Amino acid sequence: MKENPVVLVKARPHPVEFWLPLLRRGVVVRATVNVSAMDFLVNAARFDPEYIRERIGSVFLDGRPVDDLNRAAITEGCHLALGMAAPGLAGASLNRGSPLAEFRADISYRPGQGPMQPVPGTLTLKLFNLVARETAASILRLGFAVPGEALDSVRAGDPQGFAACVSGIERGGREIAPARFAGAFADAPVRVALA
Numbered sequence: 001m002k003e004n005p006v007v008l009v010k011a012r013p014h015p016v017e018f019w020l021p022l023l024r025r026g027v028v029v030r031a032t033v034n035v036s037a038m039d040f041l042v043n044a045a046r047f048d049p050e051y052i053r054e055r056i057g058s059v060f061l062d063g064r065p066v067d068d069l070n071r072a073a074i075t076e077g078c079h080l081a082l083g084m085a086a087p088g089l090a091g092a093s094l095n096r097g098s099p100l101a102e103f104r105a106d107i108s109y110r111p112g113q114g115p116m117q118p119v120p121g122t123l124t125l126k127l128f129n130l131v132a133r134e135t136a137a138s139i140l141r142l143g144f145a146v147p148g149e150a151l152d153s154v155r156a157g158d159p160q161g162f163a164a165c166v167s168g169i170e171r172g173g174r175e176i177a178p179a180r181f182a183g184a185f186a187d188a189p190v191r192v193a194l195a
Contacts, residue, residue, distance in 0.1 A: 057085025
């Protein structure tokens, strides 16, 4: 069976609103893995350390709440979810650095054993609420992969947004008109990156 060539979607950095549903759903990014979450956020995603301290209040690694980004290990294929501090009782117990963190000790992220060798790899990144909006341009610079059907679903819901945010599409080295994307590549892997 012949494999579909990757579709490259050349994105514009603004407006970011079109990309938000994909960032919430989760995108696959290429980065150095076997590093701390802080290292990934600062060196790969290019988030400002002050932004991380001040704005990112909820961090989940493979579904477990994280308190210390310097001790949380980004490993091959992991899932990292980021958002602003969550409100209410759930937020009070699940947010990063919560004084109630001891009450969730059984579900909190626990660092693995020993040092790891940094290597190229991939992880799934999910961004929520204002963190998604405020960091979308950084993630577009990093580039990400999504299934073709996920992008096509978002495009179908906002064709004008797609046209405004996409400067070009390539498949197998050939340019494709953005209007032709509709449903044509739902079965193909898609890489999104700034033009």
